[in-house]
Amino acid sequence: MNRKPTTTSCDVLILGAGMSGLALACQIGHYNNKKPNCQKSTIIIEPRKSYKEDRTWCYWKKSNSFFDPAVTHKWHKWKICSQGKTYLSKYSSIPYVRVNSSIYYKLAQKFLEKSNGIRLINGVSAKEVLPFTDKVKVKCDDISINTKYVYDTRPKVIPDDTLLQHFGGLEIKTTNDTFDTETVTLMDFQITKGDDIHFFYILPFSKKHALVETTHFSKVHLPKETYKIEIEKYLINSLHLKNWQIVREEYGVIPMRKKAPTLKHRKFNNIIPLGLHSNTTRPSTGYCYPHAQKQAVDYSKSLSIGNPTLKKADRNVFVRWLDMIFISFLENHPQKADAMFMNLFRKTPSEALINFLSDDAKFCDYMNVIMAMPKKTFIYEALRCVVKS
Numbered sequence: 001m002n003r004k005p006t007t008t009s010c011d012v013l014i015l016g017a018g019m020s021g022l023a024l025a026c027q028i029g030h031y032n033n034k035k036p037n038c039q040k041s042t043i044i045i046e047p048r049k050s051y052k053e054d055r056t057w058c059y060w061k062k063s064n065s066f067f068d069p070a071v072t073h074k075w076h077k078w079k080i081c082s083q084g085k086t087y088l089s090k091y092s093s094i095p096y097v098r099v100n101s102s103i104y105y106k107l108a109q110k111f112l113e114k115s116n117g118i119r120l121i122n123g124v125s126a127k128e129v130l131p132f133t134d135k136v137k138v139k140c141d142d143i144s145i146n147t148k149y150v151y152d153t154r155p156k157v158i159p160d161d162t163l164l165q166h167f168g169g170l171e172i173k174t175t176n177d178t179f180d181t182e183t184v185t186l187m188d189f190q191i192t193k194g195d196d197i198h199f200f201y202i203l204p205f206s207k208k209h210a211l212v213e214t215t216h217f218s219k220v221h222l223p224k225e226t227y228k229i230e231i232e233k234y235l236i237n238s239l240h241l242k243n244w245q246i247v248r249e250e251y252g253v254i255p256m257r258k259k260a261p262t263l264k265h266r267k268f269n270n271i272i273p274l275g276l277h278s279n280t281t282r283p284s285t286g287y288c289y290p291h292a293q294k295q296a297v298d299y300s301k302s303l304s305i306g307n308p309t310l311k312k313a314d315r316n317v318f319v320r321w322l323d324m325i326f327i328s329f330l331e332n333h334p335q336k337a338d339a340m341f342m343n344l345f346r347k348t349p350s351e352a353l354i355n356f357l358s359d360d361a362k363f364c365d366y367m368n369v370i371m372a373m374p375k376k377t378f379i380y381e382a383l384r385c386v387v388k389s
């Protein structure tokens, strides 16, 4: 016998309780707790029944956030290596930090449990999302939810021909002291083969414990086994390791879209895309975490005054154009990518570069970044982007 799904309703429905969905839910929770009279009844649904440590989020931490207790490591030095040369950056004011996803999920779950007007439902997937002018109906297996606004963080299909940042990482423990605990290796470039830009990334947690990642910028991602083999070769040939223990693995694909999604061009006013496949991610860098936290604060504020979004949630035309040029450069000049990144880190003042990478740059920071780019190629790509768009 078919059971009829129960129907419920709420002001706000968040699809997906991953990084960005939980960030938004917690911010709405703060508002609900602070102002019980203007509560937004909120449901957040998530297919996963339980969480595990599935990824490592890093970013330059410029301000305090609700999830600070999930920050387990911080560094003030980072380096880029290419063709036998190393450039080391030091910056004491803004640390590069690591967020542990397992602690992040626990913090959010605990907070939501005791927040007013919020329900996190695990083990439930959105099957159909039906927009109407005044509401959205979301059908799941056993439940149907009517809501005013949907924030949709579900993964999306990445269009063909999109440049991808794809990677695999192994968290390893070694018997001997191996890692420099003070310095993150942001990019250790390997020889570019064809269109494939390839580098390794090392997050040292202790002298004997690190996350080592192999990252590619190219249009086709690889089988997990290939990433694993690449890392193992790197451990042997570059870090001269003989033995190590793998304690965790992580894999990811981040779209670097030249025409990045914008809120303005969303299909339905009451369905707001959020997270990795929306305008949350900075397409030229792949960083998503800091902007997701900022959007969570902004959206919860705007919801409290009856608006689902804020105009400022979109990057402006200039920034999107700059991202497009940057990605076009990577697509069309992969052989020059390592030299370009090396120059970017060498020539741009640390704070300006951090602001650029953190999606928080001022006009003068962008100018500093532009000045560090190879002029002729940059102008050529800028013109190409103008013609193509």
Ligand SMILES: Cc1cc2nc3c(=O)[nH]c(=O)nc-3n(C[C@H](O)[C@H](O)[C@H](O)COP(=O)(O)OP(=O)(O)OC[C@H]3O[C@@H](n4cnc5c(N)ncnc54)[C@H](O)[C@@H]3O)c2cc1C
Pocket (backbone or CB within 6 Å): 015, 016, 017, 018, 019, 020, 021, 045, 046, 047, 048, 054, 055, 056, 057, 058, 059, 124, 125, 126, 127, 153, 154, 155, 250, 251, 252, 253, 254, 274, 275, 276, 277, 286, 287, 288, 289, 290
């Ligand atoms: C391994 C890895 C490392 C990364 N490292 C960094 C980093 O260092 N810094 C950084 O800024 N960014 C990083 N990113 C990019 C980005 O920050 C993460 O992908 C982040 O998790 C994106 O958050 P999200 O909420 O969009 O997606 P997710 O955290 O993946 O959440 C989406 C949720 O939607 C759920 N879902 C799926 N289908 C449905 C459905 N039908 N109905 C309801 N829910 C559904 C999923 O189960 C999932 O929980 C990394 C990504 C990966 C994969």
